[in-house]
Amino acid sequence: MEDTANKKKIWALIIIGFFALVSAGTYAYNELYIYLSAYLWFGFIYGMCLQYGRFCFASAFRDLFAVGVPRMVVGIMIASLFFAFVSSFVTATGFSTFHPSPSGIHSAIAGLIFGIGMVFAGGCASGSLYKTGEGNGTALLVILSISVTQSSFAAVGGWFNKLVPNSWHESALAKKLPAVINAGDGWLDQYLAGYVWNHPTVTFAKMLGLKNDSIIGAFLGNFFVGVLIPALLMLIIVYFIWVRKSHLRDAAKQGISESHTVGFWRMVLSSKRTSIAGLFLGIACGLQMFVIEGLRIKFGIRNAGEILAKLGSDFGVSVRGTVFDPGYWYVTTQEAQWVGWIVQKLGINNFDNIFFGYINGIPNPAVNPADWMSLALIGGAAVMALVSNEFKFKKPTRELAMWAIIGGFFMGIGSRLGLGCNVGAFFVRVSNGDVGGWLFGLGMIVGAFIGVKFFNWWTERKMAKELAGLEL
Amino acid sequence: MAIKFDKKAEGVYTLDCTGYVCPHPQIYTKKMLEKIKAGEMLEVTFDNPSSSESISAMCDSMGHEIIDKKAEGGKYLYKIKKAA
Numbered sequence: 153m154e155d156t157a158n159k160k161k162i163w164a165l166i167i168i169g170f171f172a173l174v175s176a177g178t179y180a181y182n183e184l185y186i187y188l189s190a191y192l193w194f195g196f197i198y199g200m201c202l203q204y205g206r207f208c209f210a211s212a213f214r215d216l217f218a219v220g221v222p223r224m225v226v227g228i229m230i231a232s233l234f235f236a237f238v239s240s241f242v243t244a245t246g247f248s249t250f251h252p253s254p255s256g257i258h259s260a261i262a263g264l265i266f267g268i269g270m271v272f273a274g275g276c277a278s279g280s281l282y283k284t285g286e287g288n289g290t291a292l293l294v295i296l297s298i299s300v301t302q303s304s305f306a307a308v309g310g311w312f313n314k315l316v317p318n319s320w321h322e323s324a325l326a327k328k329l330p331a332v333i334n335a336g337d338g339w340l341d342q343y344l345a346g347y348v349w350n351h352p353t354v355t356f357a358k359m360l361g362l363k364n365d366s367i368i369g370a371f372l373g374n375f376f377v378g379v380l381i382p383a384l385l386m387l388i389i390v391y392f393i394w395v396r397k398s399h400l401r402d403a404a405k406q407g408i409s410e411s412h413t414v415g416f417w418r419m420v421l422s423s424k425r426t427s428i429a430g431l432f433l434g435i436a437c438g439l440q441m442f443v444i445e446g447l448r449i450k451f452g453i454r455n456a457g458e459i460l461a462k463l464g465s466d467f468g469v470s471v472r473g474t475v476f477d478p479g480y481w482y483v484t485t486q487e488a489q490w491v492g493w494i495v496q497k498l499g500i501n502n503f504d505n506i507f508f509g510y511i512n513g514i515p516n517p518a519v520n521p522a523d524w525m526s527l528a529l530i531g532g533a534a535v536m537a538l539v540s541n542e543f544k545f546k547k548p549t550r551e552l553a554m555w556a557i558i559g560g561f562f563m564g565i566g567s568r569l570g571l572g573c574n575v576g577a578f579f580v581r582v583s584n585g586d587v588g589g590w591l592f593g594l595g596m597i598v599g600a601f602i603g604v605k606f607f608n609w610w611t612e613r614k615m616a617k618e619l620a621g622l623e624l
Numbered sequence: 625m626a627i628k629f630d631k632k633a634e635g636v637y638t639l640d641c642t643g644y645v646c647p648h649p650q651i652y653t654k655k656m657l658e659k660i661k662a663g664e665m666l667e668v669t670f671d672n673p674s675s676s677e678s679i680s681a682m683c684d685s686m687g688h689e690i691i692d693k694k695a696e697g698g699k700y701l702y703k704i705k706k707a708a
Contacts, residue, residue: 156697206674214647219654221681274645283645286673287698290645398685422684423677537698542673544698549626549643604647611651618629619659 157541164538167531171196184459187447188521194440195525198433198481199282199532203542205429207231208279209574210270213600218607222390223423228579229383230420230430231437235583236379238438240370243584247445248365249479253571253581254351255588263592266566266573267599271607273297273559274552277483277573280560281526285533290548290556295487297560298567302488303495305340305568306507312339320346330471334504340568341506348571354587364585374585382590388416395419437481437583444479456521457513468493468515471503475513476522482576484567486522489514507568570595627652632667641670642699649675650682653704657688662708665691671699679704 178185212224242248270276273294275283283291316339324335324346335345357364357373399415456477457469469475476485492514496502503509517523537543570577570592581589628640639656641649649670656666683690687707694701
């Protein structure tokens with residue numbers, strides 16, 4: 153048994169060595185590759201944090217509704233608070249890479265669809281990545297399903313054009329995008345250019361009449377009002393509905409104070425692993441923005457598309473010369489891109505839609521900075537799982553494969569409607585004072601509630617059959 | 625592979641969720657604990673690491689006692705005594 157554990161540790165070292173070799177080798181070839189390596193190592197840190205804290209956004213409200221466990225809500229709020237604090241500093245110093253997205257009811261609807269999907273799939277977009285690093289085949293299937301769904305949804309047209317309101321169609325055409333994009337064709341194109349882009353971008357700083365990149369706007373508007381107060385409110389609600397009763401029971405049994413302040417802190421510290429992971433994750437997320445913006449200044453660029461052009465790998469760059477280069481943690485767009493790239497290579501044109509052709513491009517996954525981040529995230533999680541002897545290859549059962557594909561499908565649709573997943577549309581946006589992030593989050597909560605109700609019915613039905621012959 | 629329930633001895637039940645991911649192990653554990661009588665034991669086997677945190681936290685909040693926890697090579701065995 154000890155032999156197996158040692159072998160796993162050797163594998164962990166091999167993975168670290170591989171990423172180090174990629175970083176050093178590509179840097180020796182051309183110093184511009186350090187930009188991609190920055191994404192890689194932040195992805196690696198995210199993977200380690202997620203696995204260590206069993207940090208899955210799906211479990212936050214799912215476990216709260218299904219089994220009354222608040223640990224993940226607490227972890228996410230801690231991560232958001234630290235990310236928001238570091239972000240405020242980065243924003244106030246002019247190093248932020250974050251741009252708020254248009255907010256509206258679509259953010260909440262997208263969150264709802266995504267929330268149902270993540271409960272069905274058994275993990276959110278980032279959770280599925282780290283669980284893949286633990287050797288979980290079901291999580292890998294979820295990633296495949298999200299990727300294929302998004303890529304297909306970005307290009308879907310034909311009959312689906314009939315579902316587009318005429319006002320969206322007219323508004324999309326009025327944007328006068330380059331002719332190669334064909335903005336009047338394709339459901340998602342017309343949704344984006346004809347509906348989403350007509351919505352304002354709203355931050356808490358802006359709502360208070362402050363500038364985002366001022367010290368008072370970043371700290372008072374986006375951090376204090378936009379994150380600290382709502383996060384505390386949410387934790388207080390969770391405490392009073394789900395934790396208060398058990399705290400009073402423990403207080404009577406163990407002789408500790410009945411004070412709700414004591415109970416609240418016991419809830420916050422009840423899962424040290426999750427809280428510690430949240431703390432490191434939050435700080436790393438803020439730092440990534442600082443580092444990426446610093447590298448952009450150093451190389452005199454605004455987008456990684458310019459780096460790919462200099463490296464001679466400009467296949468798949470959008471008509472604006474850009475590729476997906478968020479400058480912070482993101483999950484789903486790069487998952488769509490690699491499928492989009494394969495489809496393009498198979499001869500189906502993907503450059504005529506807004507998502508790929510106008511905004512994100514479909515670069516070769518081997519030089520796509522965001523893909524480096526996601527692969528390294530899987531690697532970081534694998535290293536953590538191997539070191540703690542938790543790595544185990546698990547083939548999906550037929551039932552789990554079905555849930556993975558259905559859940560991934562819903563998450564893929566929700567991601568594209570909401571311009572991101574639990575990370576890009578919720579965590580990053582909330583932590584940077586974007587009101588739309590909370591709307592997506594509220595939708596996710598309702599979606600998780602619906603998903604849990606369905607799962608409860610499903611498991612009851614299965615258990616009734618299985619337990620029929622068992623005397624209880 | 626399916627989730628397996630069994631009666632090991634009088635007042636001792638087993639639940640095997642090996643191969644299952646979130647949220648199956650924690651939901652089945654909760655439902656099984658609801659079905660057995662106070663003071664009876666439930667032995668849960670699973671291999672999904674994040675369920676270990678959730679099951680521990682769930683038992684803690686519901687007052688069930690985890691008598692024994694074993695974790696080896698990515699497989700977990702929790703012996704849980706239902707609260708009186």
